[in-house]
Amino acid sequence: MAEILREGNIFHLRNDSISYVLCGMPGGVVAQLYFGARLERVNAANLLRHAGVPADGSFDVQESMLDRLPQEYPAFGLGDMRQGAVAVVAPDGSWAVDLRLTGAELPGEKPALAGLPATRGEGSAALRLRLRDAHTGLEAELDYAIYDDCPAVARSARLINGGDAPLTVERAYSLCLDLPDSDWELVTLAGAWARERDICRRPLVRGFQGVSTRHGASSHQTSPFMALVRRNTTEFSGEAVGAALVYSGNFVAAAEVGQFDTTRLLLGVNDDGFSWLLESGEAFQTPEAVLVYSGEGLGGMSRGFHRLWERHLLPARWVGRPRPVLLNSWEAAYFDFDADKLAAIAGAAAEAGAALFVMDDGWFGRRNDDSTSLGDWQCNTGKLPGGLSALGERVRAMGLQFGIWMEPEMISPDSDLYRAHPDWCLHIPGREGITARHQFVLDVGRGDVQEFMYEAVSRTLRESGAAYLKWDMNRNFTNIGSAALPASRQKETAHRYILGLYAVLDRLTRDFPDVLIEGCAGGGGRFDAGMLAYVPQFWCSDDTDALCRLRIQYGTTLVFPPSTMGCHVSAVPNHQTGRTVPLETRFAVALGGSFGYELDPRALTEAERAELRRQVAFADSTQSLRLYGAFYRLLSPFEGDDTAWMSVSADLSEAIFTFVRAQARPNAMPPLVRLRGLDPARRYEVCQTGEVYGGDELMRVGLCCPLAPQGTGDGCSVLYTLKAVNEA
Ligand code: DGJ
Numbered sequence: 001m002a003e004i005l006r007e008g009n010i011f012h013l014r015n016d017s018i019s020y021v022l023c024g025m026p027g028g029v030v031a032q033l034y035f036g037a038r039l040e041r042v043n044a045a046n047l048l049r050h051a052g053v054p055a056d057g058s059f060d061v062q063e064s065m066l067d068r069l070p071q072e073y074p075a076f077g078l079g080d081m082r083q084g085a086v087a088v089v090a091p092d093g094s095w096a097v098d099l100r101l102t103g104a105e106l107p108g109e110k111p112a113l114a115g116l117p118a119t120r121g122e123g124s125a126a127l128r129l130r131l132r133d134a135h136t137g138l139e140a141e142l143d144y145a146i147y148d149d150c151p152a153v154a155r156s157a158r159l160i161n162g163g164d165a166p167l168t169v170e171r172a173y174s175l176c177l178d179l180p181d182s183d184w185e186l187v188t189l190a191g192a193w194a195r196e197r198d199i200c201r202r203p204l205v206r207g208f209q210g211v212s213t214r215h216g217a218s219s220h221q222t223s224p225f226m227a228l229v230r231r232n233t234t235e236f237s238g239e240a241v242g243a244a245l246v247y248s249g250n251f252v253a254a255a256e257v258g259q260f261d262t263t264r265l266l267l268g269v270n271d272d273g274f275s276w277l278l279e280s281g282e283a284f285q286t287p288e289a290v291l292v293y294s295g296e297g298l299g300g301m302s303r304g305f306h307r308l309w310e311r312h313l314l315p316a317r318w319v320g321r322p323r324p325v326l327l328n329s330w331e332a333a334y335f336d337f338d339a340d341k342l343a344a345i346a347g348a349a350a351e352a353g354a355a356l357f358v359m360d361d362g363w364f365g366r367r368n369d370d371s372t373s374l375g376d377w378q379c380n381t382g383k384l385p386g387g388l389s390a391l392g393e394r395v396r397a398m399g400l401q402f403g404i405w406m407e408p409e410m411i412s413p414d415s416d417l418y419r420a421h422p423d424w425c426l427h428i429p430g431r432e433g434i435t436a437r438h439q440f441v442l443d444v445g446r447g448d449v450q451e452f453m454y455e456a457v458s459r460t461l462r463e464s465g466a467a468y469l470k471w472d473m474n475r476n477f478t479n480i481g482s483a484a485l486p487a488s489r490q491k492e493t494a495h496r497y498i499l500g501l502y503a504v505l506d507r508l509t510r511d512f513p514d515v516l517i518e519g520c521a522g523g524g525g526r527f528d529a530g531m532l533a534y535v536p537q538f539w540c541s542d543d544t545d546a547l548c549r550l551r552i553q554y555g556t557t558l559v560f561p562p563s564t565m566g567c568h569v570s571a572v573p574n575h576q577t578g579r580t581v582p583l584e585t586r587f588a589v590a591l592g593g594s595f596g597y598e599l600d601p602r603a604l605t606e607a608e609r610a611e612l613r614r615q616v617a618f619a620d621s622t623q624s625l626r627l628y629g630a631f632y633r634l635l636s637p638f639e640g641d642d643t644a645w646m647s648v649s650a651d652l653s654e655a656i657f658t659f660v661r662a663q664a665r666p667n668a669m670p671p672l673v674r675l676r677g678l679d680p681a682r683r684y685e686v687c688q689t690g691e692v693y694g695g696d697e698l699m700r701v702g703l704c705c706p707l708a709p710q711g712t713g714d715g716c717s718v719l720y721t722l723k724a725v726n727e728a
Pocket of ligand 1: 330361405520539542
């Protein structure tokens with residue numbers, strides 16, 4: 001049960017598993033005292049003494065104690081030499097900020113964040129601190145929430161210009177967490193297009209370290225996430241503190257080890273290329289940052305994030321619901337299709353038992369390759385006579401739902417839209433525009449552009465009767481400037497874009513609540529908690545090679561649950577790597593997320609098509625276990641040739657287990673993998689073999705995984721389902 005205990009100026013946020021403690025110091029600076037496993041009682045003197053505060057509690061900002069003090073929302077420039085969380089330029093040109101506590105409230109429920117996605121507050125306790133900087137009149141509201149059912153705390157800040165003169169916000173992070181030691185390792189995610197979310201782990205060193213993006217999106221290259229883990233923390237044990245930002249644009253996630261070997265963790269909108277003009281009375285809302293604590297290793301941290309997103313962030317109507325097994329036309333046809341070809345592919349998908357057929361890129365304007373027509377969202381009736389409605393009907397007549405691809409945030413220079421509205425894209429007047437994939441980025445911060453996007457998408461959904469939308473976004477920002485903003489506000493462009501994107505998604509998801517939207521950004525280039533507040537799943541990567549996907553999906557699960565990952569079986573040789581992986585392994589790997597196909601079933605043998613029918617039936621029958629069970633990573637593809645993971649149902653009566661050996665190993669004993677999360681007192685039948693083992697045995701001894709006969713080649717796999725049995 002979440003609660004907020006207040007003793008004087010000490011605030012103790014806690015639930016059954018974690019505590020977060022902060023304290024208003026004499027004079028009003030807000031100190032941070034603790035985040036970690038639940039505390040029964042707090043005697044702040046201990047921690048304050050560690051931070052250099054004298055035993056009598058006297059505290060003097062003038063005597064430069066700030067550089068030692070752990071703080072909630074510090075600024076650079078008045079004694080704290082570490083990186084600050086906030087910087088605001090006053091009319092006199094100074095940018096120091098000194099926020100002091102003026103009040104604290106316990107709002108009945110967690111307040112929503114204006115214009116930004118955030119975790120929902122049902123079953124949480126909320127705290128709001130009010131602070132003020134006397135010199136500038138800047139006010140801050142620091143919002144906190146702690147949940148009944150997750151080891152997590154959410155934080156955000158709202159800056160208000162309470163003075164008479166304009167202020168310019170140059171930095172407004174969402175989170176500062178000051179930890180009293182530096183005996184940590186930093187875990188981040190790193191990647192590239194088609195190689196998203198490698199897990200990187202490195203010891204903290206004195207100084208500044210972390211990840212950030214300037215791509216305009218949270219990016220393929222990293223993720224708005226970081227974790228601190230103890231040196232001895234493993235997947236299964238030890239402390240882990242995870243932090244994630246509910247945001248889809250440029251961010252910074254950093255750790256600074258200071259001169260006294262303390263660690264400051266910072267997370268927020270990237271201040272590089274950012275500023276925000278606050279006229280008197282105006283406010284700036286930061287995105288929400290969430291902290292998750294685990295005493296059960298990285299696995300425990302991940303399950304904490306998964307539960308938080310599932311219960312408090314993902315669109316509620318899609319959580320726990322089965323996702324239709326789909327076939328997407330992209331790798332089956334690319335741009336080379338007409339209605340008959342699509343109908344034939346859809347027919348083969350229906351025969352396999354799929355529930356949804358998705359028409360990818362190439363259906364609009366004059367789009368026969370990627371050089372043209374983004375923005376001209378009218379059906380190409382040369383390719384699809386009868387338009388979207390006719391194709392939608394034809395697909396539905398086969399018993400399938402129809403889905404469609406769009407890239408609403410983009411504009412091709414060769415498009416009617418660009419010819420009509422050359423100023424609608426991000427650009428800097430007088431500088432040559434830089435295309436990527438032959439396209440520019442719309443200036444989504446503009447109201448007229450948002451209206452256009454909403455109209456284009458809603459018309460397309462209505463015309464096609466689509467039950468599913470793949471919302472793509474295929475390039476990063478350059479020439480960042482907006483024709484709609486004055487010079488003094490140009491650095492607001494990238495953040496306004498994200499606010500505009502959220503506004504459009506919010507409106508569309510309200511107006512089309514039954515349309516399942518899959519996010520996509522050239523694969524997983526914007527796979528973040530901000531997007532997941534609107535789209536319950538995201539195309540994990542443009543790399544569909546099953547062995548590459550092992551790393552991509554494994555890394556993604558560090559923060560996000562299986563249900564959020566779009567994972568498809570594709571053809572061999574794989575289109576990205578040229579590799580051939582057995583069909584059963586491509587299937588086993590794609591089952592790791594929201595399952596589908598990315599191939600033309602007509603090109604398969606009769607035996608393979610029969611196999612597809614079995615696969616679809618299995619994927620359907622294991623949906624809720626795979627997508628919503630408690631997820632355990634067992635063997636890491638970053639540490640060896642073998643990868644394994646499993647999911648366990650909430651009542652511990654069922655589990656699904658997958659093992660993949662990337663490289664064949666001659667003369668090897670069959671792998672023995674220790675399972676996790678089962679009930680040690682129950683007995684489980686391995687459904688594929690009929691053998692029964694104790695839960696304790698499976699977890700302490702392991703489950704032997706005989707691989708296909710030696711010589712079968714790379715990429716062998718084992719896929720087992722387990723069911724608790726009553727047998728004595
Ligand atoms: C990038 C996506 O990730 C692909 O799946 C596909 O939709 C293409 N864009 C289409 O242009």
